[in-house]
Amino acid sequence: MDNFLPLLGFVIVATTTPGPNNIMVMASGANWGLSRTMPHILGIAFGFPVMIVALGLGLEAAFKALPELYDILKWIAFAYMLYLAWRVANAGRPRLEEEGGRPLGILGAAAFQWVNPKAWAIIIGALALFTTPSGNQFLEIGLMALLFGLVCIPNGIVWALFGTAIARFLADDRHRRIFNIVMAVLLIASVVPTLFE
Numbered sequence: 001m002d003n004f005l006p007l008l009g010f011v012i013v014a015t016t017t018p019g020p021n022n023i024m025v026m027a028s029g030a031n032w033g034l035s036r037t038m039p040h041i042l043g044i045a046f047g048f049p050v051m052i053v054a055l056g057l058g059l060e061a062a063f064k065a066l067p068e069l070y071d072i073l074k075w076i077a078f079a080y081m082l083y084l085a086w087r088v089a090n091a092g093r094p095r096l097e098e099e100g101g102r103p104l105g106i107l108g109a110a111a112f113q114w115v116n117p118k119a120w121a122i123i124i125g126a127l128a129l130f131t132t133p134s135g136n137q138f139l140e141i142g143l144m145a146l147l148f149g150l151v152c153i154p155n156g157i158v159w160a161l162f163g164t165a166i167a168r169f170l171a172d173d174r175h176r177r178i179f180n181i182v183m184a185v186l187l188i189a190s191v192v193p194t195l196f197e
Contacts, residue, residue, distance in 0.1 A: 003130055004143070006130070007126075007143070007144065007147065008147060010126060010129065010130070011126075011144075011148055011151050012151055014122045014126070014148075015148065015151050015155045016155050016158075018186065019116075020084075020116050020117075020118055020119075021044050021109075021112075021116065021118070021119070021152075021156075022155070022156075022159045023183055023186050024084075024104065024112075025037060025044070025156050025159040025160050025163070026159045026160065026162055026163040026183070027163060027179075027183045028040050028103045028104065028160065028163065029159065029160030029162065029163025029164045030163035030166055030167050030170055030179065031103070031163075031167075032102075032103045033164055033167070034157065034160050034161060034164055036103050037103055037156075037160040037163075038160075039103070039105045039106045039109070040103055040105070040106075040108075040109045040156070040160075041109075041152070041153060041156030041157060042109070042153070043104065043105065043106040043108060043109025043110040044110070044112075044113065044156055045149045045150075045152040045153045045156070046106065046110050046149065047109060047110025047111065047112065047113040048113050048119060048123075048145075048148050048149065048152055049145035049146065049148055050110065050113075050145075051113045051114060051119060051123060052123050052126070052127075052141060052144055052145040052148060053141060053145050055123050055127060056123075056131065056137070056140075056141035056144070057137070057141065078117060080115045085184035085185070085188050086184070089181045089183075089184035089185075090180070127141070131144075166179070
C-alpha cells in the first residue's frame with residue numbers, strides 16, 4: 001500500500017489530539033487510576049475499528065444516499081455530548097464502594113464511538129483520503145481499522161496516565177470540581193468544530 005506512512009501519520013495525529021475519547025480517558029485516569037481505566041481504553045481500541053469497517057463497507061453509502069441522515073445523527077450525538085459533559089461537570093469524588101460509581105467499561109466505550117462526532121469525522125475523512133476506487137477495499141479498510149485499534153491502546157494509556165498524574169491535585173474537592181468543569185467544557189469544545197463541517 002503506497003500510502004501506508006501517510007495513513008499511519010494520520011492515525012497517530014487523529015488519535016492523540018484532544019477529543020471526547022482522550023478527555024474522557026484522562027478524566028477516568030484522574031478519578032479511577034490506570035488499571036480501572038483500561039477497560040475504557042480497550043473499548044475504544046475495539047469500537048473504533050468496528051466502526052471503521054461498518055462505515056467503510058456499507059454505511060457510507062447510506063449517508064451518500066441520504067445526506068440529511070448524517071446531519072441528524074451529528075446533532076443527536078452533540079446532544080449526547082452535552083449530557084455527558086453535564087455528568088462530568090457534576091461528578092463528585094468516586095465512591096468505590098457504590099455500585100453506580102465506576103468508570104466506563106469495554107462495551108460502553110465501544111458503543112460510545114457511534115455517538116462521538118470526532119470519531120465520525122475522523123473515519124469519514126480517513127475513508128475519503130486513504131481508500132482508492134481501484135484498490136483492494138477490504139485490505140485498505142482492514143489496515144486502517146488495524147492501525148487505529150493498535151494506536152488507540154498506547155494513546156489511551158498516555159492520556160490516562162496524565163490523568164493519574166494530576167490525581168493528587170484532585171484530592172481537594174474544590175480542585176476536583178474545577179477539573180471536572182474544565183473537562184466538561186473541553187469535551188464540548190472538542191466536538192463543536194464537527195458540527196459545522
